Amino acid sequence: MPSALIDLSNLGFSWPGQPELLDIPHFRLQPGESLFLKGPSGSGKTTLLGLLGGVQQPDRGTVRLLGTDLSTLTPGGRDHFRVDHTGYIFQQFNLLPFLPVLENVLLPCRFSATRAQRATRRHGGIEQAATQLLGHLGIGSQLLARRADALSIGQQQRVAAARALIGQPELVIADEPTSALDSDTRETFIQLLFAECRAAGSSLLFVSHDQSLAPLFDRCISLDELNRASSAAEL
Amino acid sequence: MYLLRLALASLNNRRFTALLTVLAIALSVCLLLAVERVRTEARSSFASTISGTDLIVGARSGSVNLLLYSVFRIGNATNNIRWSSYEWLLDNPKVKWAIPISLGDSHRGYRVMGTDAGYFQHYRYGRGQTLQLAQGKPFEDMFDVVLGAEVASALNYKPGQELVLAHGVSEVSLTKHDDKPFRVSGILQRTGTPVDRTLHIPLSGMEAMHADWQNGVPAQGAGRISAEQARELELQPKAITAVLLGLSSKIATFAVQRQINEYAGEPLQAILPGVALQELWSLMGTAEKALFVVSLFVVLTGLIGMLTAILTSLNERRREMAILRSVGARPWHIASLLILEAFSLALAGVLLGLLLLYLGIAVSQGYVQANYGLYLPLNLPGSYEWSLLGAILAAALLMGSVPAWRAYRQSLSDGLSIRL
Numbered sequence: 246m247p248s249a250l251i252d253l254s255n256l257g258f259s260w261p262g263q264p265e266l267l268d269i270p271h272f273r274l275q276p277g278e279s280l281f282l283k284g285p286s287g288s289g290k291t292t293l294l295g296l297l298g299g300v301q302q303p304d305r306g307t308v309r310l311l312g313t314d315l316s317t318l319t320p321g322g323r324d325h326f327r328v329d330h331t332g333y334i335f336q337q338f339n340l341l342p343f344l345p346v347l348e349n350v351l352l353p354c355r356f357s358a359t360r361a362q363r364a365t366r367r368h369g370g371i372e373q374a375a376t377q378l379l380g381h382l383g384i385g386s387q388l389l390a391r392r393a394d395a396l397s398i399g400q401q402q403r404v405a406a407a408r409a410l411i412g413q414p415e416l417v418i419a420d421e422p423t424s425a426l427d428s429d430t431r432e433t434f435i436q437l438l439f440a441e442c443r444a445a446g447s448s449l450l451f452v453s454h455d456q457s458l459a460p461l462f463d464r465c466i467s468l469d470e471l472n473r474a475s476s477a478a479e480l
Numbered sequence: 481m482y483l484l485r486l487a488l489a490s491l492n493n494r495r496f497t498a499l500l501t502v503l504a505i506a507l508s509v510c511l512l513l514a515v516e517r518v519r520t521e522a523r524s525s526f527a528s529t530i531s532g533t534d535l536i537v538g539a540r541s542g543s544v545n546l547l548l549y550s551v552f553r554i555g556n557a558t559n560n561i562r563w564s565s566y567e568w569l570l571d572n573p574k575v576k577w578a579i580p581i582s583l584g585d586s587h588r589g590y591r592v593m594g595t596d597a598g599y600f601q602h603y604r605y606g607r608g609q610t611l612q613l614a615q616g617k618p619f620e621d622m623f624d625v626v627l628g629a630e631v632a633s634a635l636n637y638k639p640g641q642e643l644v645l646a647h648g649v650s651e652v653s654l655t656k657h658d659d660k661p662f663r664v665s666g667i668l669q670r671t672g673t674p675v676d677r678t679l680h681i682p683l684s685g686m687e688a689m690h691a692d693w694q695n696g697v698p699a700q701g702a703g704r705i706s707a708e709q710a711r712e713l714e715l716q717p718k719a720i721t722a723v724l725l726g727l728s729s730k731i732a733t734f735a736v737q738r739q740i741n742e743y744a745g746e747p748l749q750a751i752l753p754g755v756a757l758q759e760l761w762s763l764m765g766t767a768e769k770a771l772f773v774v775s776l777f778v779v780l781t782g783l784i785g786m787l788t789a790i791l792t793s794l795n796e797r798r799r800e801m802a803i804l805r806s807v808g809a810r811p812w813h814i815a816s817l818l819i820l821e822a823f824s825l826a827l828a829g830v831l832l833g834l835l836l837l838y839l840g841i842a843v844s845q846g847y848v849q850a851n852y853g854l855y856l857p858l859n860l861p862g863s864y865e866w867s868l869l870g871a872i873l874a875a876a877l878l879m880g881s882v883p884a885w886r887a888y889r890q891s892l893s894d895g896l897s898i899r900l
Binding site (some may be wrong): 295298301320321327329333338340341342343344352353355356357360408 | 486490492493799800803804807810813895896
């Protein structure tokens with residue numbers, strides 16, 4: 246069996262002075278898989294993403310990304326590892342408003358040599374990679390030099406997707422990326438995201454409370470099922 | 481380098497605040513450098529109020545007092561010196577020239593100084609400049625007067641005009657020498673020294689005015705001597721106020737000074753103008769230092785303004801930091817961004833401040849020189865000024881480390897979560 250992309254085992258985490266928030270005995274995400282992770286707000290989603298990004302450290306258990314135990318890395322090493330292998334899309338306001346669209350997409354390549362290399366290998370250059378990705382996502386070349394905040398919310402989210410995908414990270418984490426979109430653009434956005442993740446060979450971890458999107462994914466899982474801590478609290 | 485571009489782009493996004501911050505720093509830098517330049521220049525110009533004169537001789541009092549009344553026309557002599565003492569000085573083989581000075585009268589608040597033609601020939605100020613006439617010629621007749629530039633321009637006198645001198649030195653004088661009016665024969669060019677505020681008359685004119693005076697009051701009735709009668713008199717002054725000496729050799733200065741101080745005829749005092757000027761400057765140095773300290777504080781205020789602007793922006797920029805963290809920026813990247821921001825603001829402020837300074841000097845140079853006798857040089861910053869500017873930039877870096885540290889802590893705790 247090939248090593249899983251994400252492998253959580255016996256994970257426990259609590260914020261200082263608070264009861265245990267996360268207690269996940271076991272969780273795996275396979276390469277190329279798209280997973281819908283359902284969770285209402287306050288269920289520890291953001292904390293889980295922080296753990297996966299190596300920004301927070303678990304109290305017990307291990308977080309393995311691509312077979313690497315994040316706790317064996319230095320804080321700087323974790324930052325490095327994160328940008329090399331993970332792309333992020335947030336709820337909204339994903340972009341630096343003062344940078345042009347193209348520069349926003351290129352940001353991961355500025356901080357990660359790995360991402361820049363992969364983008365160059367696949368597209369012949371980081372700017373070509375960005376332009377091509379944006380084109381696929383429906384952002385025409387006439388918008389590239391615009392300031393990011395001159396775009397509509399829907400366009401901004403597609404730019405954010407291009408930024409998460411540039412340099413083919415193994416994992417794309419999307420944290421409620423569609424909550425600011427209306428239902429028409431929402432589905433288009435997800436289809437585009439799927440297509441690009443497939444093209445880049447990236448796994449997609451999609452976190453949302455919007456159950457209606459779940460059928461589009463390979464697998465759907467609820468954080469409550471996963472997390473013994475919060476179910477215990479609810480009982 | 482990429483971080484610098486990011487910092488500049490972020491600053492550009494807040495360009496209004498950034499511009500104000502830069503402007504505040506620029507103005508404070510400009511003020512500091514201007515104060516520094518004026519200070520340096522004032523000191524050197526003060527030191528060259530009188531030059532080329534080796535010794536000033538007067539009645540024995542304090543050296544600063546003698547300097548004040550003989551050069552700056554401030555205060556009064558404690559005593560006069562006898563004409564015979566002046567002749568004794570002239571007899572000294574080491575004395576090249578001696579200019580007698582007689583003070584005590586005034587004209588509408590400006591001091592009148594009796595002297596001889598040697599004054600226009602030997603008196604030097606600044607870097608050895610001689611007195612030049614802007615209009616007319618030096619006095620020839622005993623009732624001729626040569627005006628300093630400020631006297632002429634303030635009272636609007638032209639050559640050929642007649643004026644009446646007043647007895648004593650107070651602004652409003654009750655006793656006027658109105659029986660012996662003087663005629664303006666020439667007006668001196670502006671020097672930026674007390675010469676500008678002086679009316680120069682020949683010693684004989686000074687004597688003639690007081691020829692019929694007895695015990696400090698003018699004679700009455702038949703005792704009066706008219707201007708025409710005065711011309712016939714033998715007007716050898718009996719006493720003068722001070723003497724400016726030029727020696728044939730600088731090396732002799734101390735020997736001559738000692739000779740004068742030990743003169744048995746009457747208690748005399750000889751001072752070296754340079755030394756006395758320094759003594760006087762040290763009295764005023766406190767004000768000059770205070771000015772410098774004040775402008776340092778203005779710079780500090782400018783920098784604190786910058787610190788405030790950056791710190792206030794930090795909260796709104798938490799999202800910016802989280803986005804940067806999500807694309808791989810490490811906490812030290814975030815901290816460097818803020819330090820770069822502070823440094824860029826300060827650097828822009830310093831450069832703009834220099835520009836303002838040079839613009840200001842270029843515009844006001846002529847005016848300041850003409851009215852205050854200060855020559856403000858348009859040259860590159862000296863090593864002292866460079867070190868001041870360097871210190872400002874270093875202070876900005878130090879201050880930038882405060883928001884940098886806060887952002888560092890903030891980005892560690894916020895991580896990737898976007899807080900609005």
